[in-house]
Amino acid sequence: MSLLAQLYALWWLLLTAIFVLYLTGKYRKYNRLRHFNGPFGTGWSELWHSCVILSFHSHLAYKEVNDKYGPIARVGPNELVTSSPELLAHMNAVRSQYTRSYWFNTATRVEPGKDHVFSQIDEEKHTKRRQQMAAGYSGKENLSLEPDIDGRLNELLNLIRSKYISTTAGSKPMDLARKVQYFTLDVISTIGFGEAFGDLQADTDLNDYIKSGEQGLSVVAISAALGLTKYLQWPPIARLLGPSEKDQSGFGKMMGVARKLIDSRLEKSTEGRSDMLASFIHHGLSKEELFSEAVLQVLAGSDTTATAIRSAMLYLIAHPRVYYRLQAEVDAAVHSGAAPIATSIVQDTTLRNLPYLQAVVREGLRIFPPVTDVVPKKVPKGGDRVTVEGKQYYLPGSTDISYNAWGVHHDKAMFGEDADYFRPERWLPEENKTNEDKLTAMRRTTEMIFGYGKYQCLGKSIAWLEITKVVFEFMRHFDWALAQPDNPWKSTNYMGIFVQEQMWVLVSERD
Known part of the structure; x- marks a missing residue:
């Protein structure tokens, strides 16, 4: 046999061996x-999962999967998704051995190779960073938190009233x-940087921060769906394709502004200051860590x-019974003196x-969870045995298990047969005839909207404060109607974060 024939035979043998190894790996x-x-x-294959993420309505697909296949279902060769609150609580508990998964969290890095509290998958570093930041988020070392929110809310009310x-x-x-x-945006820039971006006063997306943020979310979704994260975050490619702090607008501009504000603050003493940035500095965050966390905020x-x-607001406007009952409670608070006069928040x-x-705010969060990211957790080495809805499951080590937010918060067994409908009274035990244990379980489940245990959102209390203040003041000062009730908004889900626009409303001043 000639040398050429031998090489040809070896080539096919090599291809066959590679193919067999590939199929063996797939089968395993x-x-x-x-x-x-x-x-x-x-x-x-990951094809189904990739297509779901790229559909930009992944929350609905995950719910359909768990509705059809049970509380733990397969969505990829190594991926499961669950709608079980008990399993989620088990995985996210403070002493849980489950860890974060690379493919999802790492895709959210602001800069290649540099982690913030959400992208960090090293458990010890994540715990340390949370401890360093907790006081700043809680308000204990950020005494201007509520006044800062009030100032921005007054600007919003004045914008609506004037135009x-x-x-x-x-x-x-x-x-x-x-x-x-x-x-x-103005709230988070005020409490995070000490200076508002100024969108409310300008009544526009200054420097295209919102536009570039939406573009960034789409890039994160596409890169994660197609498994491109490790390539797009390779520094040479990131520098070529990613935003630059020298940009004159967009995400790069925002990064540049953040860098300048942080540099300016580091040049001054934090003595006597009680804002979020001062708290982070006091607890030892470095310059680069401050930058990553600020942009994440x-x-x-x-x-x-x-x-x-x-x-x-959408569900309130669409439900007149709830709308007028809430308005009556707001008016009663004002008339009794519990709430300040109209010029104060x-x-x-x-x-x-x-x-x-x-109850309205909690029901709004439940019926339309504002965050549906799957935040997968990796089963510890050696696997784990769990009991879900009375049935035992064995979870192999290194399996990724994702969170089905829509399924969890629309679960009829937990919230009743009308779980797909907006009814704030379900949170009022005297009206819903719900026993205290059941109500506690419902509340604990909805708390998962903000994460749970060692992964609970640090900004939970700030978000709740913003939401309740805005809804109260909106109902106190104005009457609301949908301008286009047949098409109330345009809503797109970028791997768990919603981008919404064209929510046209008609606002009239209340007497």
């Missing part, structure tokens, strides 16, 4: 999770989705809180004592 992956059912092909009041003489449609995001803190406010101490407002 399939076999590990063969006891879990899921859509066709998910045991062999967007509709009367019998004419309508002035307002895109509530945009105005609310101007508010949340803007990206994560503005979109999610804006979505919560929009959805609460209601305080948190008053909001906490308004049961129907609290």
Whole structure:
């Protein structure tokens, strides 16, 4: 046999060996999770999962999967998704051995190779960073937190009153989705940097921060769906394709502004200061860590809180019974003196004592969770045995298990047969005839909207404060109607974060 013929034979032998090894690897992956059912092909390929993420309505697809295949279902060769609150609590508990998964969290890095509190997958470093930041987020070392929010809310109310009041003489449609995001951006920049971006006063997306943020979310979704994260975050490619702090607008501009503000603050003493940045500096965050966390605040803190406010207002306007009952509670608080006069913003101490407002906000978060990211957790080495809904499951080590937010918060077994409908009274035990244990379980479940245990959102209390204040003041000062009830908004889900626009409303001044 000639040398050429021998090489040819070896070539085909090599190809055959590679193909056999490929099929063997595929079969092993399939076999590990063969006891879990899921859509066709998910045991062999990531195609279904990639298509779901790229559909930009992944929250609905995950719910359909768990509704059809049970509380734990397969969505990829090594991926499961669950709608079980008990399993989620088990995985996220403070002493849990489950860890974060690379493919999802790392895709959210602001800069290649540099982690913030959400992208960090090293458990020890993550715990340390949370401890360093907790006081700043809680308000214990950020005494100007509520006044800062009040200042931005006054600007929002003044913007609506000065430019967007509709009367019998004419309508002035307002895109509530945009105005609310101007508010949340200005709030987060004020409490995070000490200086508002100024969108509310300008009534525009200054420097295209919102536009570039949406573009960034789409890039994160596409890179994660196609498995491109490790390539796009390779420094040479990131420098070539990513934003630059020298950009004159967009995300790069925002990064540049953040860098300058942080540099300026580091040159001054933090003695006597009580804002969030001062707290972070006091607890030992480095210059680069401050930068990553500050930019994360803007990206994560503005979109999610804006979505919560929009959805609460949308469901309120669409349910007149709830709308007028909440308005009556707000008016009663004002007339009794519990809330301040109209020129001042209601305080948190008053909001906490308004049961129907609290029920409306909680129900708004439940019916339309503002964050549906799957935040997968990796099963510890050696695997784990869990009991879900009375049935035992074995979870192989290194399996990724994702969170099905829509399924969890629309679960009829937990919230009743009308779980797909907006009814704040389900949170009022005296009206819903719900025993205390059941109500506690419901509340604990909805708390998962903000994460749970060692992964709970640090900004939870800030978000709740913003939402309740805005809803109260909106109901106190204005009457609301949908300008286009047949098409109330345009909503897109970028791997768990909603981008919403064109929520046209008609606002009239209350007597």
